[in-house]
Amino acid sequence: MSDTPVNPLPLLSTIDSPADVRRLSRSQLPQLADEVRSHVLDSVSKTGGHLSSNLGTVELTIALHYVYDTPRDRLVWDVGHQTYPHKILTGRRDAMSTLRQQGGISGFPRRDESEYDTFGTAHSSTSISAAHGMAMAARIKGESRRAVAIIGDGAMTAGMAFEALNNAGVAHGGLLGDVLVILNDNDMSISPPVGALNKYFTRLMSGKFYAAAREGAKSVLKHTPLYEFARRFEEHTKGMFVPGTIFEEFGFNYVGPIDGHDLDSLIPTLENLRDKKGPQFLHVVTRKGQGYKLAEADPVKYHGPTPFNPAEGIKPATTPPKKTFTQVFGDWLCDMAEADPKLVGITPAMREGSGMVEFHKRFPTRYYDVGIAEQHAVTFAAGLACEGLKPVVAIYSTFLQRGYDQLIHDVALQNLPVLFALDRAGLVGADGATHAGNYDIAFTRCIPNMSVLTPSDENECRRALYTGHLHNGPVTVRYPRGAGVGEPIAKEMVALPWGKGEMRRHSAQPQTHGDGAPRIAILAFGTLLYPALKAAEALDASVANMRFAKPLDTELVAELARTHDALVTIEDGCIMGGAGSAVMESLQAQGFSLPVLQLGLPDLYVEHGEPGKLMSQIGLDAAGIERSVRQRFLNVAEVRAVANK
Template identity: 50%
Template sequence: MADLPATPLLDTVKTPDDLRTLAPEQLRQLADELRDETISAVGTTGGHLGSGLGVVELTVAIHYVFNTPHDRLVWDVGHQCYPHKILTGRRERIRTLRQGGGLSGFTKRSESEYDPFGAAHSSTSISAALGFAVANKLAGTPGKGIAVIGDGAMSAGMAYEAMNNAEQAGNRLVVILNDNDMSIAPPVGGLSAYLSRIVSSREFLGVRETLKRFAKKLPRPFQNAARKTDEFARGMTMGGTLFEELGFYYVGPIDGHNLDHLIPVLENVRDAEEGPILVHVVTKKGKGYAPAEAAADKYHGVQKFDVITGAQAKAPPGPPAYQNVFGAALAREAAHDPTICAITAAMPSGTGLDAFATNYPDRFFDVGIAEQHAVTFAAGLAAQGMRPFCAIYSTFLQRAYDQVVHDVAIQNLPVRFAIDRAGLVGADGATHAGSFDVTYLATLPNMVVMAAADEAELVHMVHTCVQHDGGPIAVRYPRGNGTGVALPETPELLEIGKGRMVREGKKVAILSLGTRLGEALKAADQLEAKGLSTSVADLRFAKPLDEALIRRLLTTHEVAVTIEEGAIGGLGAHVLTLASDEGLTDAGLKIRTMRLPDIFQDQDSPQVQYAEAGLDADHIVETVLTALRHNSAGVTAGARA
């Protein structure tokens, strides 16, 4: 481990109560030390870096001015929160970030009273902070709701839905817009900071409130004219007209790294009687760390890295990542098919679509953090004869489920869903696990659901998606690298609803969906060593099922085990339903379903997570042996018998 940075002032701050005892002139030193500690910690553990560095001064200022945790602070997106964790009693554990048994990489209610609301998906903060603010208002108790929203989260419609409803909170709600990509802000500087301080001051707001009360006594046309004059005058000098129309009092933009500007403005906002208020601060991702400032995308999320050089630890050479296999396969298909389009929700590199975007910019669409729009946009493209691929992480596709049902499945439109990060995802933990997509998609009429067992299968499935014009189709694949199999030069068109036999046996049948196939084959080797002849099938499709193959396996083997990287209600449930509907259980067939447990699993390495879930070779063998020892007939479901 590299030498720890010298942090004499930060060493005296255990909680925000300690922070508030400092003199204002000490805050600059504290922020510098907090930034050094954040860089050192993330260099040790890996994680999100650039966004946290951008809010160091803002974090210090908020906790200095507001009475947290009684004022409820919600970070959005939650990966901005590392400096916040250091200042709120968790510094001693900060080098356990994103590790098994360690701190979450996001805010988490069970972790600290300073995390009043868990956030790892974007654009939830204003709704949650509004809830806190209104609850305190109704109860007559002190305390504000403070939402810090940034890193693209304002591109999602949910943020505006909340803002449209925010007037009910009055001055209990403060929204801090962390504009860290200059997408909204005009130039900022001393004049802007001065104006922000003036218009947020008690004196200005007092005069403004007096004039508003006076205007209410005038005829309605004069009331409207007075309101528009006020908004126009401040809009000309400061901007923020959109937020004013949504019912917010707008202050900004101000330099989010200048504590001399931040502190007085936040103090005015804290004491204001008018509200809700939106404070627009401009920050720079990676601020204070040259490598991160120079490459914001590269240092958004990092592996362990050398703090001095910025060099990130490189994984040993190995098979390509599934996301890159998908991206390359889709780009090859697009070279021959001008109707193929690619859509992503703010994750072009994460979904492997970089090459597609470069080669086919007119057919690539990054819609921002707006999954609902992405799905319905894809539906419109499909309805007009295009072949859209909607590439979204499994956990984020959950946010667009109504659109999948209503705009795609009911209309039987051929939208292609590329579902990345399916299954458990390691360090990002429960909020990002792709646990539910098979369950929530395979229940839908018209939907085809595939799961790739390896990277070669993914290439075949991308080609199959392209050729399937009969309705919606989805392919799921995990985070991380493939298995190392050779990629096909010419992709194969898979028959819809047909699996493949990988190994033939007589006594035990393992029915696998997705990348647990490797563990199924290891289990088969162990069972064969015990004298138990074992079949292994890669079903490929969760919907439609290969009923003929499943029927044969269930009627010719003593024990059948299904295994999948998803929650209850997926493949296992569909196989059990088929067996029940056809009376296959009446003959005493033993079926066991192996799937993710009915819990939200915390972060750890994927290998540890799958072992804890009982989805590795040893647990498959244990499940089979236990089933064989039981003589009772019927169907039993469970990760372990």
């Protein structure tokens, strides 16, 4: 008996690039699909990440790399969390053990990670625009290559996708781009009775014979009374089999739907479409979690799991974890809805992520999931507010960026009472720079009529949400991903004093203006209050919990400026234009001149990794705060000289 271990991935272990895939026989591809699926499951169970969506795109990924000459032909994956099979087949098989880990590969496509990642995607609905741009660039440059956009049915709900379809389906200067849009539809199924006929009809429609016959018939009938009848008959006949009329109206040749797990259907259909000119549209149907029964049964639960045992599945925690800020929001939303019948909850396709499951269950007529349509979500809320309702938009900080024009023109300009609950403020860990909520303080506080609340812990978050709900104008309440310090949460609704911070620690150090260490005050915005308090113990600094980035507590700023030699501002948002900048503006306006150290997220994209380690590396943990303060104010004489001006 041999002691040589059995290779669990004998075929996949020979694949280092798509060129290796293209050397395989068609009969080997089902085995490759099984091994890729196994590797995805094994990898994600160890690192955590997106599972259901990637199990559903295995065959489609293999077929695309088998048919198209990648990377010469461009593949653009929408959202990007469905690209693990793509990464595995493009030289990153062994790097999957580092997925979403600091220093490892990203959970999304990145141009600087691989030549096969032709476009960075992590926010949805951008693929058609990008692929259209690539296809037109090929025409302009005289290059013969194809561009393919793979977009999910959820991402097709966004207006940007239809803007791109509208543009890609018409000629520009007589040129049409050779772009294929693949709709990866994983929210429906093809019923068995029509499966065989559907496959045959799809292959017929994608083939040269059908295209030639259709164009020939059109030319013959063009100037006869039968032309309009034939055109309508074709549309309605196809409509009996496919829901593609709308895409045909955009100027695309629609094909589908076909089974996205059937390589014998996918490959010849893609081969036919690859050789056709102009804009093409292929509708494939896949199943989230395909091949892993637990994920098939509950794709939402297995959408983005933390590490787990694949044989046992995701198990409930043995000890109750600390309540997350998302859960705090969800609880408050239900309590507030119980008390205020005018409250309406809105989410752009993030019911689970934003903590609205219970609200949906208890208040179904006041719950609106608008799909991946952030612009619509904001203006829809504005319309509700115009009629006297009190809309609450639960949205990730990074996604509010997509509704910025609507935030300014439709909500703030009209001073409408819309509350924005901004989840995932600050760094988000494994999802990395594309999902980090770094900019919301800077881009909201500059808008007239907007108010910006930065609660420091769970109980203060509940109070901030209540305060924002009572305010007669637009408000953002920002809070991070995950749990806070575990502050007990009072059931009673108690508003915060509007626009007022609070002192949490007073320095015992006298204001020097002479010999000795300078007296320092730390102005903390948000959850960084707690590492600031820890650092302040070592520094003997005063600490203010500012609570509001706008309206800023200018009286508290002035008091701290009068009684301290130097100030330090701390926030988990970008330094440029953030809360620290608000403090600097206030000091200047009030005529104060003293040293100020601004701490926050640096002017660079912080990569994916464990949040605590990332915060430590950029100096926003207690040790980093203490170190930065000591380094900045080491020269006491310099500090004192400025303070004495």
